[in-house]
Amino acid sequence: MSNAFILDSGLKGFPPAAEPCTPDTIAARGWNLFRDDLPLPLAVLDAEALEHNIRWMQAFAADRGVDIAPHGKTTMSPQIFQRQLAAGAWGLTFATVFQVGVGVRAGARRIIIANQVVADADFDGIATLLAAHPDLRIWFLVDSDAQVALIEDWAQRRGRTQPLDCLMEIGVPGQRTGCRTVAQALTVARRIHGSAALRLGGIECYEGGLAHCDRAGDQQAVTAFLNGVRDIAQQCDALNLFEDESVILSAGGSAVFDVVAPALRLTLSRPVHGVLRSGCYITHDHGFYASMLHNIEAREGLDASLRPALSVWAMVQSVPEPGLALLTCGKRDISFDLSLPQPVRYAPRGATNAQPSPEGWKITALNDQHAYLHFDPSSVAPAVGDRVNLGISHPCTTFDKWHWMPQVDGAGTVVGAVTIHF
């Protein structure tokens, strides 16, 4: 991976005529967004907001008596992982064994794979990582007897005698993975307990599918679900099915982390680690998570909390008819899965700072490489060469479109960079 830490013109967003550099040395270039030193589109991180979010979320979790294992699949950025761990994160979460490899190389030593692992190549990958790092722990999810059988088959074929760590997943009927009923869960937990290939380290769930941005309804639905999960944890404890010194009790926690955190504190016969796996808090957004956070702030009585730290700058390339401008930014550059991007700031050509976008500017469609900006032609109109800053909805599907992002200060100066490894 070390080669990939070189930033050069082979990476989208890097000035195509500039010499290579590293994330650590990029600040010396003195590049500034508003001087057009970098080509657009460009996804940028607000250095101050990013730092704020890392500290704010860590403090929130500490205050609630839970740990965090931030979901690394949001950013897949080693430099961000290192900052999350340095700020006090208990570990990191990933979705795949490939992603775990990036996290381990970044220094993570407690990792939850919030997913079922089922492929030989992935079990081999876990075994290789564990063998190379004696202090590494990796827990993955198990939710069926069939999966246990498949793991036992792999272990037998490889002659492996050491158990792999796992968490049992509890799911929501009609939604994603995980055991649907108490009876199912206890059957699977007994099966894991009886297997030499696995060690049951705790209980996991993902509550995000129950959150629909309904302030009271979300709280009620998520609390009811988490109460069921707590009940299963208590029954497993009473049956002595947990096999480690402590018990991990983990939930997602990106959209309704205020409701989730207190539910992860539980008294069992062994110490319990409540682990929030929030991912999107790191940069927050101007769309889906912004709406969710309004509810969290209202429920918690907070005046402020997370700040949007990720946006994409694009340039007006054409204003072909009144009321329509085309921007150099498309499906390859910004998330569009939850909602379309929205103009948040604007810097006319030549301006050395940004102002709020005029009222009524709206992105109505994206092609692979274009954004359609509609505006009121009788009001402020964008011109060719103007810069438009797009707020995002869903950090995960914006990060995965870039190999690096600069961090910028309030004046648009590049003060650092991170690399991204999807």
Add this chain to the structure above:
Amino acid sequence: MSNAFILDSGLKGFPPAAEPCTPDTIAARGWNLFRDDLPLPLAVLDAEALEHNIRWMQAFAADRGVDIAPHGKTTMSPQIFQRQLAAGAWGLTFATVFQVGVGVRAGARRIIIANQVVADADFDGIATLLAAHPDLRIWFLVDSDAQVALIEDWAQRRGRTQPLDCLMEIGVPGQRTGCRTVAQALTVARRIHGSAALRLGGIECYEGGLAHCDRAGDQQAVTAFLNGVRDIAQQCDALNLFEDESVILSAGGSAVFDVVAPALRLTLSRPVHGVLRSGCYITHDHGFYASMLHNIEAREGLDASLRPALSVWAMVQSVPEPGLALLTCGKRDISFDLSLPQPVRYAPRGATNAQPSPEGWKITALNDQHAYLHFDPSSVAPAVGDRVNLGISHPCTTFDKWHWMPQVDGAGTVVGAVTIHF
């Protein structure tokens, strides 16, 4: 870029416990999809179908007397670019200057940027590439006086005296970029002709927004639009506004290339190169382009033409309730912008080859890392560890989710690989 040609466990889809290799040496590993040598999800290229498509499209264009400059933004793969050029492509098309850099390093020497270029950093990038490669030609699009002024401003600040090559873009009212009327177009063409910073090499348009999978209607709408474009080319020729030895007349041609190709043959006072910029033909698909191709085959009286060459294999990770299975494949792995993926083949755990997916299997949703497969629980049900092959809709937004893809033969054996540089 040479470092990026090493395949290793830092890249999604590469076996996490395997030693690195190169695309040229991967076949020696003897890896096979059905032996689970590679982790899933994995996007794979059908080696035979890919080769067929390259040859078929080249022959189609040659037969119609037009050139092709395949759109590189579909694959961003140097190995594929080299095969397209070796098969006879006149040049390559790209959407951004970053992409052009990848194409030039792969050996392309005639490049159309099918987009307006507007940023200083990008003009600097073009100038750097031209200075490094005296045999390189790059044409980009111009559609407004404002853009011409911005290029002149850049040239003046850099002290550049050599003109940059451009094509004037003609657009469709209410759609994307490009001049809307004959009068607008002639004004812009005269402005380019009068500018020392630019050289007008021809006319470009993108007709794809007029194709709605209506067999007769598409043909009528696209033909009418292209007739307007031809008329503008003739007027520019009569006014002696073209400034090169020959004139480029170029259109998109992915969805309705049969209608586009004959319209690009035109007699002017200088030789005319008709250039199709089709991108998606290279792998075709099982969705959007498959529907479009049915109409092309019907209009042309063809029994067969392009074949789907790109699909994604995923593994069943959980069957948490009757009728629902979750697959290891999500928004990070496969296109979902035009329609959701569809199961096309299926290999039960342990099977050494694939069979058609059972009737009624359907992908109903994707999360970042999961696919929801619904099935009739009274019929063939998928089991944990089974492999499902997903057909795609829109190659561009599947390629951009991978850094490499293996090429496989009909038996699932890896016979080669390509790297991908978005």
